[in-house]
Amino acid sequence: MSDRGILIVVSGFAGSGKGTVMERLLSGYDNYALSISATTRAPRDGEVDGRHYFFVDTEKFERMIEEGELLEYARYVSNYYGTPKSYVEKELSRGKDVILEIETKGALSVKERFPDTLLLFIMPPDADEIYNRLKKRGTESEEVIRARMSKAGEEAKLIERYDYLITNDDLDDCVSKVHSIIQAAHLSVSRSSDRIRAMQEQLKKYS
Amino acid sequence: MSDRGILIVVSGFAGSGKGTVMERLLSGYDNYALSISATTRAPRDGEVDGRHYFFVDTEKFERMIEEGELLEYARYVSNYYGTPKSYVEKELSRGKDVILEIETKGALSVKERFPDTLLLFIMPPDADEIYNRLKKRGTESEEVIRARMSKAGEEAKLIERYDYLITNDDLDDCVSKVHSIIQAAHLSVSRSSDRIRAMQEQLKKYS
Numbered sequence: 001m002s003d004r005g006i007l008i009v010v011s012g013f014a015g016s017g018k019g020t021v022m023e024r025l026l027s028g029y030d031n032y033a034l035s036i037s038a039t040t041r042a043p044r045d046g047e048v049d050g051r052h053y054f055f056v057d058t059e060k061f062e063r064m065i066e067e068g069e070l071l072e073y074a075r076y077v078s079n080y081y082g083t084p085k086s087y088v089e090k091e092l093s094r095g096k097d098v099i100l101e102i103e104t105k106g107a108l109s110v111k112e113r114f115p116d117t118l119l120l121f122i123m124p125p126d127a128d129e130i131y132n133r134l135k136k137r138g139t140e141s142e143e144v145i146r147a148r149m150s151k152a153g154e155e156a157k158l159i160e161r162y163d164y165l166i167t168n169d170d171l172d173d174c175v176s177k178v179h180s181i182i183q184a185a186h187l188s189v190s191r192s193s194d195r196i197r198a199m200q201e202q203l204k205k206y207s
Numbered sequence: 208m209s210d211r212g213i214l215i216v217v218s219g220f221a222g223s224g225k226g227t228v229m230e231r232l233l234s235g236y237d238n239y240a241l242s243i244s245a246t247t248r249a250p251r252d253g254e255v256d257g258r259h260y261f262f263v264d265t266e267k268f269e270r271m272i273e274e275g276e277l278l279e280y281a282r283y284v285s286n287y288y289g290t291p292k293s294y295v296e297k298e299l300s301r302g303k304d305v306i307l308e309i310e311t312k313g314a315l316s317v318k319e320r321f322p323d324t325l326l327l328f329i330m331p332p333d334a335d336e337i338y339n340r341l342k343k344r345g346t347e348s349e350e351v352i353r354a355r356m357s358k359a360g361e362e363a364k365l366i367e368r369y370d371y372l373i374t375n376d377d378l379d380d381c382v383s384k385v386h387s388i389i390q391a392a393h394l395s396v397s398r399s400s401d402r403i404r405a406m407q408e409q410l411k412k413y414s
Contacts, residue, residue: 127412159396160396164391165396187372199363200363
């Protein structure tokens with residue numbers, strides 16, 4: 001195990017169940033921390049500052065952008081959402097594997113700046129399942145659902161740029177696969193330079 | 208899961224316990240097949256042709272080399288050892304993950320010819336452990352042990368060219384790590400083109 005944690009970005013289609021997978025990962029294992037986003041939108045009932053989000057005003061958010069304090073950010077409608085670097089950095093250096101759940105564009109921009117990031121994409125077993133899950137929510141019009149399906153089509157073109165693709169057809173199985181992928185990443189040679197160097201040094205005594 | 212199996216090469220220092228790890232992997236999970244080597248040396252008591260080795264004569268072995276029927280081979284003292292391609296290919300196409308347990312040089316030459324191969328290196332927690340395990344066997348002179356330690360020093364320089372490094376300080380833990388690495392490899396995007404293409408096709412219906 002490397003001492004420093006790994007930065008993991010998880011994306012997935014609407015209806016992929018990725019939110020539940022993340023919850024299970026966080027409650028089932030103690031080596032994970034979920035990144036907390038900053039946002040300029042108002043807190044909803046029950047949302048706690050510093051736990052669900054860091055709630056900031058637009059002026060503060062724009063200062064964070066200017067001062068390079070965000071790993072990535074995006075603007076939806078009139079609100080900003082972004083990932084504060086300091087929280088992620090603190091958790092990584094404590095040895096936690098930090099998970100960001102963000103969209104494809106943000107994911108790829110994080111990977112570009114930090115090539116060491118592990119990019120995971122979660123999808124349901126087939127496209128009908130995406131449609132059916134959106135339909136079942138009953139909160140969106142057919143038009144909105146169609147727009148989301150067409151967005152999924154766009155996102156699907158970016159999967160090749162991720163590192164791993166996990167099909168969520170069984171929740172337990174999906175959680176255990178995601179955990180295996182992250183455990184394996186800790187053992188990759190590129191993350192094991194300390195162990196390699198230590199062994200090489202010890203062997204010198206015998207030569 | 209990809210339908211085709213993955214070719215895995217496992218190497219490790221003398222005393223790394225890799226033989227036991229392989230046994231446990233084969234008896235604990237049903238997706239693995241161990242590659243069977245061809246050799247020109249005589250069978251020892253209890254060794255069965257086609258199970259422990261494919262026993263062939265020198266003429267036959269040299270014909271296999273000439274006709275490109277070996278994934279890799281080496282000559283130790285006056286005997287040849289090599290990996291017949293046909294057996295590995297048959298198991299991979301049946302969807303088995305095929306494990307070759309071979310030395311660093313052979314491992315790297317397999318990787319060069321088949322870049323898709325997963326290279327795993329297993330080592331004990333520290334170099335003293337290698338020395339102590341060799342010593343405990345009691346079958347080798349101090350001189351032979353020293354030669355093996357110096358060989359380990361040479362091998363250690365090649366670990367950086369492997370994909371994963373697993374420290375064997377606890378057998379169960381080591382077996383489960385090796386299994387996780389292989390399971391994760393099946394989910395890598397580079398091994399998931401079929402799943403990606405299928406999803407992209409299905410999403411076209413909705414756009």
